[in-house]
Amino acid sequence: xxxxYQKRKWLILVFTISGLLYxxxxxxxxxxxxxxxxxxxxxxxxxxxxxxxDLSDRDDINAVMQNLNDVTFQKGKVxxxxxxYSYRITLYDKDGDELDEFIVNSADxxxxxxxxxxxxxxxxxxxxxxxxxxxxxxxxxx
Numbered sequence: 001x002x003x004x005y006q007k008r009k010w011l012i013l014v015f016t017i018s019g020l021l022y023x024x025x026x027x028x029x030x031x032x033x034x035x036x037x038x039x040x041x042x043x044x045x046x047x048x049x050x051x052x053x054d055l056s057d058r059d060d061i062n063a064v065m066q067n068l069n070d071v072t073f074q075k076g077k078v079x080x081x082x083x084x085y086s087y088r089i090t091l092y093d094k095d096g097d098e099l100d101e102f103i104v105n106s107a108d109x110x111x112x113x114x115x116x117x118x119x120x121x122x123x124x125x126x127x128x129x130x131x132x133x134x135x136x137x138x139x140x141x142x
Contacts, residue, residue, distance in 0.1 A: 028120040031073045031112050032102065036065035040094040046133050047085040047103075053136055064089075067125045073110065073117035080114055087129050104129065 042055040042064055055061055086106065091099040103111040107126035108119035 026075045028072045028074045030069060030071070031110065031117050032065075032068040032071075032100065034065065034069075034091055034100050036062045036069070038093055039065055039091045039099065041092040041096075043090040043092065044129065044132070045088040045090075047088060049133070049137065051133055051136050053132055055132075063125075063128070065091075067122075067128075071122035071124060072120050074120045076116040076118055078114060079111045079116050082111070085111065086126075087133075 039061050040056065042061055043052065044055065045052045055064065085103040087104040088101065089104060090101045093099050102113075104124055104126065105111060105116075107123045110117050110124070
């Protein structure tokens with residue numbers, strides 16, 4: 001009888017601690033934490049038009065990364081099974097290795113590692129992404 005009580009006590013403790021740890025993932029936090037200096041190239045794919053853009057200019061990279069690093073997000077619902085998106089952004093280091101990837105759906109929503117995140121402080125500079133894509137679309141095709 002005593003062993004059963006001890007076992008139940010430990011299970012309750014383990015589930016409680018696991019639940020609390022999982023709950024902390026819902027505290028608003030910065031989601032994109034890659035340092036701007038480690039990013040050598042940013043690949044942006046427009047999920048609406050199929051256009052893609054590579055940014056390698058240091059000022060452009062710093063502008064994007066500073067903006068993303070300044071936004072605090074609240075974790076939301078699971079994003080598995082959802083189709084379509086505005087911009088898929090992939091960050092690469094100087095060796096061409098992928099550092100991170102996420103989807104920007106709007107100025108206040110990203111999909112990252114299987115979840116939707118909503119901006120709680122700050123906003124994604126969605127207009128800047130739109131402007132770059134509009135410039136790309138305005139070039140005549142070769």
